[in-house]
Amino acid sequence: MLKQLLSKRFQATVNVADKFKFENLNTTTTIKNLMANVDTESLEKKEYVINGWIEKKAKKVKKDLYQTKIRDTNGNILTMIGSKDQLHGLNLEDCLQITGKLKLRNNKSLNKNDPDAYEVALQSVKVLNKVESAMPASLINLNSIEDIPANLSFLKLRKPKYVEIMQTRSKLKNLVRNYLENELQFTEVETPLLFKSTPEGAKEFLVQFDEDVENTSNLYYALPQSPQQFKQMLMGSGISKYYQFAKCFRNETLRKDRQPEFTQLDMEIAFGTGKEVMQIAGNVITKAWNSHASHAQNAQELYTLDKQGNPRLVKKEEDILRMDYTEAMKKYGSDKPDLRIPLKIINMKEFGGKGGLNNPIFDSFEIIHLPQLIKNPKELNQLKNFVLEKSNYADESRKPVIHGILTQNDLDFWQDAFAKVGVLESPKLIAKSLNLKIGDVVIGCDRESDSFIFETPTPLGKVRSLLYESNISFLNEYLNTNFPKLDKDIVSWMVNFPLLNPVVDEANKKISGYPNYLPKKVESCHHPFTMCHLDHVPLLKKQLESDKEINYREALFIKSQHYDLVLNGNEIGGGSTRIHDYKLQSQIFEKFLKIEQGKQQELFGHLLEVFKNGCPPHSGFAIGWDRFLSVLFKTPSIKDVIAFPKSNTGVDDLFKAPSIILKANNK
Numbered sequence: 001m002l003k004q005l006l007s008k009r010f011q012a013t014v015n016v017a018d019k020f021k022f023e024n025l026n027t028t029t030t031i032k033n034l035m036a037n038v039d040t041e042s043l044e045k046k047e048y049v050i051n052g053w054i055e056k057k058a059k060k061v062k063k064d065l066y067q068t069k070i071r072d073t074n075g076n077i078l079t080m081i082g083s084k085d086q087l088h089g090l091n092l093e094d095c096l097q098i099t100g101k102l103k104l105r106n107n108k109s110l111n112k113n114d115p116d117a118y119e120v121a122l123q124s125v126k127v128l129n130k131v132e133s134a135m136p137a138s139l140i141n142l143n144s145i146e147d148i149p150a151n152l153s154f155l156k157l158r159k160p161k162y163v164e165i166m167q168t169r170s171k172l173k174n175l176v177r178n179y180l181e182n183e184l185q186f187t188e189v190e191t192p193l194l195f196k197s198t199p200e201g202a203k204e205f206l207v208q209f210d211e212d213v214e215n216t217s218n219l220y221y222a223l224p225q226s227p228q229q230f231k232q233m234l235m236g237s238g239i240s241k242y243y244q245f246a247k248c249f250r251n252e253t254l255r256k257d258r259q260p261e262f263t264q265l266d267m268e269i270a271f272g273t274g275k276e277v278m279q280i281a282g283n284v285i286t287k288a289w290n291s292h293a294s295h296a297q298n299a300q301e302l303y304t305l306d307k308q309g310n311p312r313l314v315k316k317e318e319d320i321l322r323m324d325y326t327e328a329m330k331k332y333g334s335d336k337p338d339l340r341i342p343l344k345i346i347n348m349k350e351f352g353g354k355g356g357l358n359n360p361i362f363d364s365f366e367i368i369h370l371p372q373l374i375k376n377p378k379e380l381n382q383l384k385n386f387v388l389e390k391s392n393y394a395d396e397s398r399k400p401v402i403h404g405i406l407t408q409n410d411l412d413f414w415q416d417a418f419a420k421v422g423v424l425e426s427p428k429l430i431a432k433s434l435n436l437k438i439g440d441v442v443i444g445c446d447r448e449s450d451s452f453i454f455e456t457p458t459p460l461g462k463v464r465s466l467l468y469e470s471n472i473s474f475l476n477e478y479l480n481t482n483f484p485k486l487d488k489d490i491v492s493w494m495v496n497f498p499l500l501n502p503v504v505d506e507a508n509k510k511i512s513g514y515p516n517y518l519p520k521k522v523e524s525c526h527h528p529f530t531m532c533h534l535d536h537v538p539l540l541k542k543q544l545e546s547d548k549e550i551n552y553r554e555a556l557f558i559k560s561q562h563y564d565l566v567l568n569g570n571e572i573g574g575g576s577t578r579i580h581d582y583k584l585q586s587q588i589f590e591k592f593l594k595i596e597q598g599k600q601q602e603l604f605g606h607l608l609e610v611f612k613n614g615c616p617p618h619s620g621f622a623i624g625w626d627r628f629l630s631v632l633f634k635t636p637s638i639k640d641v642i643a644f645p646k647s648n649t650g651v652d653d654l655f656k657a658p659s660i661i662l663k664a665n666n667k
Contacts, residue, residue, distance in 0.1 A: 019128050022097045023049045031076035034102065035112050044103045047123065050078070053158060054094045058087040070098060070120075075163030078115050079105065082122030092139070093155065095129040098122055145639050150653030157643065165633055165641050168296075172288045172629075173245060176265065179287060184280065186241040186267070191230035193247060197222040198229070198603050203251035205260070223249035226622060228527060229607050231268040232578055236615035240270040245625060251650075256637040257570060257627050260650045267575075268620035274561050274577040278493065281565060281573055281621040282317025285491065285628070292632060303488040305339055311488050321492040328494060329453040333366075333461020335494055338569025340486040341468060343368060345460050348444075351433065352425035355446030358397075359514040365422030366460055367444040369434055373478050374441055380404035383441065386470050387463060397513025400445035400459045405438050414442065421446045452556065454501055455515050465569060489631070491567045499532045499540075499560035500592060501525045502552075520549050522592050526562040529585070529607075530576040533559045544587040555592070565623070572628045575621030582611035 028049040055077050058068035066087040071077050100120040108117040156162045180186035209219035227246045234242045246266045293299040302314040304321045348365045356363035374380050384402050393399050403417035415427035445459040502517035532540050536558045543550050561577035579585045589595040629641040639645035647653050
């Protein structure tokens, strides 16, 4: 009995030891290298050693001959054949090292670009680690991280798609570093992650200081939402061209393009204008995108639109379309429009139409016309149920009106459907001008006046993109036939943003549903360090130097030197020319943002001190690196381009964080 027990223990020790005996990396190869060097002389003669995981359960193909697939560390896959003893009993994701000879599969010819043309005839299989329980079926054809149980989410990084994403992420970082440092003489500077709490937008993540130190129980660091203040201080410190791939933290409501912890490519230049920063940022995106497109399958180069709205290849930043903020809001109902979508929003002002029935500020009325979309009430109801889903809009009352023309009566009195949101003069003439017919759908809503559009997206701006996200077959077929989305990736600049935004009266908004604004109260559109357009300086000074309260309308008319880069309807970056004058910055804090002198020193004294001491003019930009990569790879969410993302609720389900920390354990 004792002898048998000792024998089992010895055998277990031997099996464990075997897991640590394998060929080193110098003697192994990858499937990619194998394909690159394959020739007729090496086939069935030379031995190769490959590390990887079982991709597919082995199946019997002949008597005592089994077939399966190995996936290597690059995510590439190769068929292997061996005996029952070698392959039977191996499970998905078992880790192994194989030795074998490469041979052509039946009826296949030599092709370096096609691993499926080959198979490895196994000579030996060394199992380095077994999977203890069956893998979920969702792992086999993985499309999104959402398909894997949280405790196994790390396994996504073994799959070809995610291996490619992580490798490309690294390669493009190196490409950007090379461009910024070697061609433009930028310096990478790492800025602190333990910062102070400042009013920069979203809620902050706080880190408690050491409680055991006397009088520090209420002291906290804040994790930075961006390195904004650090990089501006660097400009005043002598670093004239700065960049870093910075970790940023924002405690805000999450969605598919947001994570509480994310990476941005941060840049700033001293003695530089916005035009120069836009050129650098645009070239970074173009170089990174086209580098990937040059070797990736099913990828294409970056495009923009010309002035006629036709696609144009982007070879350098100067090729990228520049679009005015107000123009974008009027034409597309969004400050980050997806220019691949051809649907147009029609302002009924040109037909004598107007809004303002429920809120005088919302005095414009606009429509989207979809000719010959529906055939019956069922289709109309499907459309309404999808478009009018309440979660699509900030408030119930901001839902648009959808009018389906199914009868002659629907056509003759089409304007009645919009009686609560707009007034139309001569509706019959308008119907004739629009060529309205039975089968058409008209979607309408009111919005703010052309010179005062701050609600973004507008209801019809939301509808314009929402229609292309449906799973309604008749709608998708209709759009693909009549309003097909451009099969290209379209980038554009958004410029001439307002310097200031009105502040929404949240209490009143709940009553009316409209974003009613507080009188004489404004906030920064971008951030409080943004400079206005130089031709608007007189208007800015008039507001700042007046003894009276600000003129609300005049203040909101001031345009800023802020610019966003928009790609396929996603804001992937933003920047501005900064204020570097102490007096001007202090006045903006006090007059517009109501931050008094004492509070200014408490919150921003470090930055104001730089401005007092010869800080040069400077401009900067930041690219949301995760968001950019998500658009590049067309993933459902930015979580798919991050190695260890948080869930939609901001929780890390893999590491079980955040967690309760008892004081006794916090040592």
